[in-house]
Amino acid sequence: MRAYAGEVKVVVLGSFNMDLVMRAERLPRRGETVQGAFAMHLGGKGFNHAVAARRLGADVEILGRVGDDPFGRQFLDALDAAGIGRRGVTVDAGEGTGIASIVIESDGANTIIQAPRANRRLSPDDIAREDASFDDARVAMLQLETSMPAATAFARAARRAGALVLLNPAPAAPVPDELLAASDIIVANELEAETLTGAPADTVDAACEAARKLLDAGATAAVVTLGARGAVAVTRDERHHQPAPAVDAVDTVGAGDAFCAALAIRIGARAPLRDALTFAVTAGSLATMRHGAEPSMPFAHDVEAAMRTTKG
Numbered sequence: 001m002r003a004y005a006g007e008v009k010v011v012v013l014g015s016f017n018m019d020l021v022m023r024a025e026r027l028p029r030r031g032e033t034v035q036g037a038f039a040m041h042l043g044g045k046g047f048n049h050a051v052a053a054r055r056l057g058a059d060v061e062i063l064g065r066v067g068d069d070p071f072g073r074q075f076l077d078a079l080d081a082a083g084i085g086r087r088g089v090t091v092d093a094g095e096g097t098g099i100a101s102i103v104i105e106s107d108g109a110n111t112i113i114q115a116p117r118a119n120r121r122l123s124p125d126d127i128a129r130e131d132a133s134f135d136d137a138r139v140a141m142l143q144l145e146t147s148m149p150a151a152t153a154f155a156r157a158a159r160r161a162g163a164l165v166l167l168n169p170a171p172a173a174p175v176p177d178e179l180l181a182a183s184d185i186i187v188a189n190e191l192e193a194e195t196l197t198g199a200p201a202d203t204v205d206a207a208c209e210a211a212r213k214l215l216d217a218g219a220t221a222a223v224v225t226l227g228a229r230g231a232v233a234v235t236r237d238e239r240h241h242q243p244a245p246a247v248d249a250v251d252t253v254g255a256g257d258a259f260c261a262a263l264a265i266r267i268g269a270r271a272p273l274r275d276a277l278t279f280a281v282t283a284g285s286l287a288t289m290r291h292g293a294e295p296s297m298p299f300a301h302d303v304e305a306a307m308r309t310t311k312g
């Protein structure tokens, strides 16, 4: 379990959504009903980050809010079973656990509507109370499924504690300058990069250009993921493109989350950016080969084996 992460401790800003997943041949048109298959999985970008980081060998603590309901209890049990520290997870008496309504099409592509619910009530005070969670953390990971004030407080607290801050600006939304300025590494998909830079990021060159613009906001590294075309990573002095291995994708939900966690722990273990990118692209690709968010987060040995196969 520790082959890649060493003693890396990762603190995660948690978002928790019960994923209600419909698999269908295609999305319905407006006013149309199509039939499909149903499944329910634990998810939420922050929860997925935490599970993936743990499976890849890191020590993980998570902060966040769940509802006082059966879904919330399922998350608490899953965190305990995974060995993820959860003293910073509050049970909210006034709002239910987050929900995501997801449709997966036959090629594995997904569309998601998220109802944040308790996630949205995470506050800067919740973060301040958990200052000790950041002690000895190498990396702190956050996304935008909780509240913007909590996300900003989280990034600042992580910075103060000396952790590298990895921002995954998802779901796509304008991000306050102060949050961008408190982020060391930004990992965005094409849509998120376009939202932040105002320019398309749908080719390797355009994604590199978008990543360069993201550096202007203060980050030292910016990464844009391109789905089946892999990802690019850019710093002031480096530019890398890592194509994705060919895989039979059945469900892309959580692939970006596996990517972020893999990149975070490799950078936290002080690997060169080029190597961290290869590791992350492999982890993300593996996550598309199984259904569900939490069930598809890969283990270190899975990624290691896939990298050996790819090298031939």
Ligand code: RIB
Residues within 6 Å of the ligand: 017, 018, 019, 042, 043, 044, 045, 048, 099, 100, 112, 114, 145, 253, 254, 255, 256, 257, 293
């Ligand atoms: O990134 C995938 C996650 O996004 C899903 O688990 C779902 O909860 C949504 O928030």
